[in-house]
Amino acid sequence: MDDLYPSRITSEPQMLPRLDPVVHSSWTPDAPISEEMARQFDADGYLVLPDLFSPAEIETLQAEAGRLLAYPDALDPETVIAEPGGAEVRSIFEVHAQSALMARLAADERLAGLARFLLNDGVYLHQSRLNYKPGFHGKEFYWHSDFETWHVEDGMPRMRALSMSVLLAENTPNNGPLMLIPGSHRTFLTCVGETPADHYKQSLRKQEYGVPDETSLAELAQAGGIVAPTGKPGAVVVFDCNVMHGSNGNITPFPRANAFLVYNAVSNQLQSPFGAETPRPSFIAARAVAEIAPAVGPITEDAR
Numbered sequence: 001m002d003d004l005y006p007s008r009i010t011s012e013p014q015m016l017p018r019l020d021p022v023v024h025s026s027w028t029p030d031a032p033i034s035e036e037m038a039r040q041f042d043a044d045g046y047l048v049l050p051d052l053f054s055p056a057e058i059e060t061l062q063a064e065a066g067r068l069l070a071y072p073d074a075l076d077p078e079t080v081i082a083e084p085g086g087a088e089v090r091s092i093f094e095v096h097a098q099s100a101l102m103a104r105l106a107a108d109e110r111l112a113g114l115a116r117f118l119l120n121d122g123v124y125l126h127q128s129r130l131n132y133k134p135g136f137h138g139k140e141f142y143w144h145s146d147f148e149t150w151h152v153e154d155g156m157p158r159m160r161a162l163s164m165s166v167l168l169a170e171n172t173p174n175n176g177p178l179m180l181i182p183g184s185h186r187t188f189l190t191c192v193g194e195t196p197a198d199h200y201k202q203s204l205r206k207q208e209y210g211v212p213d214e215t216s217l218a219e220l221a222q223a224g225g226i227v228a229p230t231g232k233p234g235a236v237v238v239f240d241c242n243v244m245h246g247s248n249g250n251i252t253p254f255p256r257a258n259a260f261l262v263y264n265a266v267s268n269q270l271q272s273p274f275g276a277e278t279p280r281p282s283f284i285a286a287r288a289v290a291e292i293a294p295a296v297g298p299i300t301e302d303a304r
């Protein structure tokens, strides 16, 4: 298969044009978002949906996240990633496979239906995780385009995927909310440096390859600025697979907990990695397509 987005090959970074649409459907009045919101997602590469989930639903999801974080020994050890240089949990991967409630959240029509519209296809979960940024010690996530890694290390062919961050704790300006560079999703910034074998084992704590260079990052940020959407639990940040993003550390006493769900179009199934010997394991990048069936109605404890 042709590599439309070659990265980690040249000795200097390059800014290549995006060759795929951002909003893959044409907007119609029965779309799950307004025309203005679809236009905004297209232009900026992200969208904030406040109050998508009710306080009762969020309480249920928070209790589940609390249980998952409190008993990491009950989880598949490979999926539990500690903070760099620490023992506190940073991320729990494949959270939908380890919690029926998280699977219910991922299938919820408010999320999956929106993903289906934006990607104009059936969707499946490429990745799910609970990203926890503990108070005082939570470390940053450095700037990156998810697609760069998914393409090079997982074999995702096209930009036809997106992420949703469901806020389970309040994200304030101070506790390390997600930061994004609006408009950066229109440029594919290539990275420098060949991918070493088993790179994922180290990169889940701290990434060293697939890291964009500072000059190009500065150029993107000067053009688009930097936003850091905040919100109460129950809000959702939707962002394109190629938007440049990251987040600061959390030295406040207030932990930040977000459920991260990555939807990929069924037609954009993974191929052999475009720049790595072997694909990353399926708990990080699902290789089987399990199309999501719509789930409607409120999320309750019954889903456990």
Ligand SMILES: O=C(O)CCC(=O)C(=O)O
Pocket (backbone or CB within 6 Å): 131, 141, 146, 176, 177, 178, 245, 246, 247, 258, 260
């Ligand atoms: O949780 C965050 O602040 C950022 C996480 C992130 O960038 C990612 O999971 O790709």
